[in-house]
Amino acid sequence: MSVPTSKIFSMSNGQATDVSNATGMGCADFCESIIEAVKQGLRISALFARPSEGGRVRLWAVLSHDAQAVVLLLYTDLEGNRYDSITPYCPQAHWFEREIFEQWQVKPCGHPWLKPIRFHAPYRVGESGKAVAQIGDADFFRVAGDEVHEVAVGPVHAGIIEPGHFRFQCHGENVFHLEISLGYQHRGVERKLIGGPDRRTVHYMETLSGDTTIGHTLAYCELLEGLSGTNVPAKAQVLRGVALELERIANHTGDLGALAGDVGYLPTLSYCGRIRGDVLNMSALICGNRFGRGLVRPGGTGFDVDGQRRDELLNRLDTLEKDLSVAVGLLWNSSSVMARFEGTGAIGVRDGVAMGLVGPAARACGIERDIRCDMPNGIFQLYQIPVSTGLTGDVFGRGYVRWLEIQRSIAFIREQLRGLPGGTERATPRAAGPGRIAVSLVEGWRGEICHVALTDSEGKFAGYKVVDPSFHNWFGLAYALRGQQISDFPLCNKSFNLSYCGHDL
Amino acid sequence: MNYGRLALPVLALALAPLLPGIINRTKAVVAGRDGQPLLQLYYDLAKLVRKGGVYSRTTSWVFRAGPVVGLVSAVAVLTVLPLGGASAPVSFPGDLILMAYLLGLMRFFTVIAALDTGSAFEGMGASREVQFSALAEPVLLMALATIWLAGRNPASPVHGFLFSLSAMYSRLSLATWVRSGPALLMVAGSLLVVFLAENSRVPFDDPNTHLELTMIHEVMVLDHSGPDFAMILYGASLKLWALGALLAGLLVPVRTGNTWLDAGAVILGLFVLAVLTGVIESAMARLRLTRVPQLLVSAGFLSTFALALILWS
Numbered sequence: 005m006s007v008p009t010s011k012i013f014s015m016s017n018g019q020a021t022d023v024s025n026a027t028g029m030g031c032a033d034f035c036e037s038i039i040e041a042v043k044q045g046l047r048i049s050a051l052f053a054r055p056s057e058g059g060r061v062r063l064w065a066v067l068s069h070d071a072q073a074v075v076l077l078l079y080t081d082l083e084g085n086r087y088d089s090i091t092p093y094c095p096q097a098h099w100f101e102r103e104i105f106e107q108w109q110v111k112p113c114g115h116p117w118l119k120p121i122r123f124h125a126p127y128r129v130g131e132s133g134k135a136v137a138q139i140g141d142a143d144f145f146r147v148a149g150d151e152v153h154e155v156a157v158g159p160v161h162a163g164i165i166e167p168g169h170f171r172f173q174c175h176g177e178n179v180f181h182l183e184i185s186l187g188y189q190h191r192g193v194e195r196k197l198i199g200g201p202d203r204r205t206v207h208y209m210e211t212l213s214g215d216t217t218i219g220h221t222l223a224y225c226e227l228l229e230g231l232s233g234t235n236v237p238a239k240a241q242v243l244r245g246v247a248l249e250l251e252r253i254a255n256h257t258g259d260l261g262a263l264a265g266d267v268g269y270l271p272t273l274s275y276c277g278r279i280r281g282d283v284l285n286m287s288a289l290i291c292g293n294r295f296g297r298g299l300v301r302p303g304g305t306g307f308d309v310d311g312q313r314r315d316e317l318l319n320r321l322d323t324l325e326k327d328l329s330v331a332v333g334l335l336w337n338s339s340s341v342m343a344r345f346e347g348t349g350a351i352g353v354r355d356g357v358a359m360g361l362v363g364p365a366a367r368a369c370g371i372e373r374d375i376r377c378d379m380p381n382g383i384f385q386l387y388q389i390p391v392s393t394g395l396t397g398d399v400f401g402r403g404y405v406r407w408l409e410i411q412r413s414i415a416f417i418r419e420q421l422r423g424l425p426g427g428t429e430r431a432t433p434r435a436a437g438p439g440r441i442a443v444s445l446v447e448g449w450r451g452e453i454c455h456v457a458l459t460d461s462e463g464k465f466a467g468y469k470v471v472d473p474s475f476h477n478w479f480g481l482a483y484a485l486r487g488q489q490i491s492d493f494p495l496c497n498k499s500f501n502l503s504y505c506g507h508d509l
Numbered sequence: 510m511n512y513g514r515l516a517l518p519v520l521a522l523a524l525a526p527l528l529p530g531i532i533n534r535t536k537a538v539v540a541g542r543d544g545q546p547l548l549q550l551y552y553d554l555a556k557l558v559r560k561g562g563v564y565s566r567t568t569s570w571v572f573r574a575g576p577v578v579g580l581v582s583a584v585a586v587l588t589v590l591p592l593g594g595a596s597a598p599v600s601f602p603g604d605l606i607l608m609a610y611l612l613g614l615m616r617f618f619t620v621i622a623a624l625d626t627g628s629a630f631e632g633m634g635a636s637r638e639v640q641f642s643a644l645a646e647p648v649l650l651m652a653l654a655t656i657w658l659a660g661r662n663p664a665s666p667v668h669g670f671l672f673s674l675s676a677m678y679s680r681l682s683l684a685t686w687v688r689s690g691p692a693l694l695m696v697a698g699s700l701l702v703v704f705l706a707e708n709s710r711v712p713f714d715d716p717n718t719h720l721e722l723t724m725i726h727e728v729m730v731l732d733h734s735g736p737d738f739a740m741i742l743y744g745a746s747l748k749l750w751a752l753g754a755l756l757a758g759l760l761v762p763v764r765t766g767n768t769w770l771d772a773g774a775v776i777l778g779l780f781v782l783a784v785l786t787g788v789i790e791s792a793m794a795r796l797r798l799t800r801v802p803q804l805l806v807s808a809g810f811l812s813t814f815a816l817a818l819i820l821w822s
Binding site for chain 1: 536539540541542629630632633636637711712715717718719720721722723731790791792793794795796797798799800
């Protein structure tokens with residue numbers, strides 16, 4: 005029997021609660037409740053396992069209810085080392101269940117493609133008890149036949165990018181199936197966070213995925229402020245919002261340039277490369293670091309913006325808007341570029357919902373999904389940025405949604421800076437309460453960032469879960485390639501531009 | 510054989526690596542960058558010949574033969590290549606077929622050297638190269654046939670001995686352009702397509718890309734290194750020169766009778782062509798791979814129409 009979603013404990017984004025408040029249930033109910041909730045339009049934001057008393061494993065699920073702006077918390081204590089997989093009924097769970105299998109040797113029975121997503125040793129010895137495979141050693145889905153050939157790319161690539169392995173099953177130039185194997189960037193960050201927060205924690209957060217420094221650090225700080233009940237000054241809320249949107253503009257600009265580069269269209273590539281640097285320099289103007297390191301801190305921000313620097317930022321914003329309109333306008337106005345973008349790597353809205361895509365990749369399919377609107381926290385509770393959606397779900401859609409978001413972010417920053425509140429920029433953070441659980445969601449430039457923390461009896465982290473938006477979207481990339489030309493893969497890949505280290509952690 | 514004419518191939522050998530430099534410099538200027546030096550390819554070649562080669566254990570002599578045969582074929586092409594009114598050192602009826610097949614031989618060895626590595630990427634690149642060049646070759650021959658027809662004297666009967674590149678190009682004068690300008694313009698258009706496609710330029714291929722899955726020519730030479738790679742780069746620049754000279758010789762109808770003046774005009778035309786190539790690469794994106802054959806076939810139709818136009822005019 006599934007538990008109705010209205011009966012499951014819910015709280016808003018950035019809140020904390022006692023662990024005992026979360027809804028516990030039997031394993032079968034747990035699985036059915038998730039399946040039922042997802043059918044009703046909820047999403048799996050996190051699904052992970054933690055060790056429980058007596059060597060058992062507790063499965064936690066964080067479901068996002070966008071329509072009601074709440075997150076649902078539910079858990080189950082597993083009796084054995086196996087349970088019935090929910091992936092066959094709920095494809096969103098696919099990657100999460102593989103991760104649970106990899107980390108805790110808990111087998112989701114009936115999972116259609118069960119294998120680890122990384123190559124590290126499991127956190128505990130399960131029933132199989134076998135040592136984990138060598139790095140890069142994995143079974144791949146294969147298509148048999150004389151005319152089918154396999155193309156393996158990576159983990160060492162010809163460009164300077166992160167390592168990942170891609171297996172294409174091809175028929176001539178057409179791709180039947182693409183399988184993506186990651187895990188080469190695994191650092192064990194989540195385990196290092198246990199026992200925190202300490203002086204290192206915030207630096208781990210800043211480097212979870214280097215291009216999402218602000219996004220991840222913001223998610224962490226809001227989580228910590230929820231756990232400790234710290235109030236953040238208004239000025240800090242504004243500065244955090246400005247930094248988050250600057251990060252979005254910088255990365256989206258870089259992506260649009262790279263998309264142009266992948267089809268060999270040089271003008272936009274060159275201009276966007278330069279303009280991205282200008283945006284990063286705006287972040288550096290605020291905090292001295294182009295990626296915003298040191299800016300977001302628990303309790304507020306590490307740096308203040310005075311009147312002079314605010315005026316400088318506003319000036320640069322005007323120049324930026326003008327330059328970008330020209331550089332990106334070239335892209336939409338050249339038919340040779342549009343011929344490459346349109347119809348390439350299209351994902352339908354139903355598939356996008358089923359896979360649980362997030363961020364621009366989801367919005368390009370027409371899914372209205374944006375944490376800044378659905379479950380706003382911080383400055384976004386007071387100022388709503390309109391959700392930018394596309395309809396086509398192809399490379400053009402993902403590119404154009406980025407352009408819409410850039411324009412709206414520029415407008416947001418301008419308005420926020422003009423009305424920059426006075427006062428202090430940082431409150432002294434209090435200590436986190438004991439035995440609590442908190443969930444924090446932030447719309448990073450790639451999509452929904454989810455951080456979940458559980459504290460022990462002393463208020464230290466007993467468990468910390470990070471779900472990077474890439475975790476939701478990697479399968480979307482593989483899916484988008486079906487029936488496409490293999491030569492269009494780099495273009496599709498760039499239109500998603502997912503993080504490897506954010507996924508591997 | 511006129512030994513003075515040997516100057517043409519020597520000039521080509523010396524100046525060909527300048528063309529990629531001009532193209533890259535143009536792209537840089539359009540993009541607002543400073544760009545690499547004009548003589549970058551010379552520096553690269555000098556660097557590469559001083560290096561050692563790296564050979565995979567799975568490759569055979571075929572892999573090593575590829576670059577050598579490629580370069581020798583390209584040099585051989587230069588011996589029958591006129592520069593507009595300036596005739597080549599060697600010319601005989603049908604030498605244009607020899608030229609087409611020397612280019613074919615060069616391609617064939619590049620392709621089997623690529624296949625010899627057993628790499629999936631190189632196999633893909635080889636398959637694309639062969640597919641596209643099979644479509645580009647008829648366009649080239651059709652275009653040359655049209656040029657030959659345009660240059661013949663309508664009053665006199667067809668002379669077989671005129672069916673050589675040098676003879677064809679020396680008969681192309683301003684008068685020919687006045688007589689059958691539209692047809693020659695169409696031929697020039699189709700030759701431009703062949704020039705861009707065969708030299709793996711945008712919109713057919715992107716010489717700058719590092720993405721293995723989208724490359725055509727560059728992916729086939731991924732495993733070559735050191736002097737072998739120098740031979741490939743040099744051979745490619747000679748090919749660029751040769752196909753460019755066919756186009757520039759058509760578009761620059763300077764026929765003074767003075768070899769040096771005629772050749773100089775065409776070389777100037779070649780440099781302008783390199784600038785034009787840079788502008789094209791700056792102004793448009795690459796075609797989707799499935800569209801490449803369509804454009805090549807269109808170029809084929811263009812030159813066929815030009816041929817028909819001249820036959821029935």
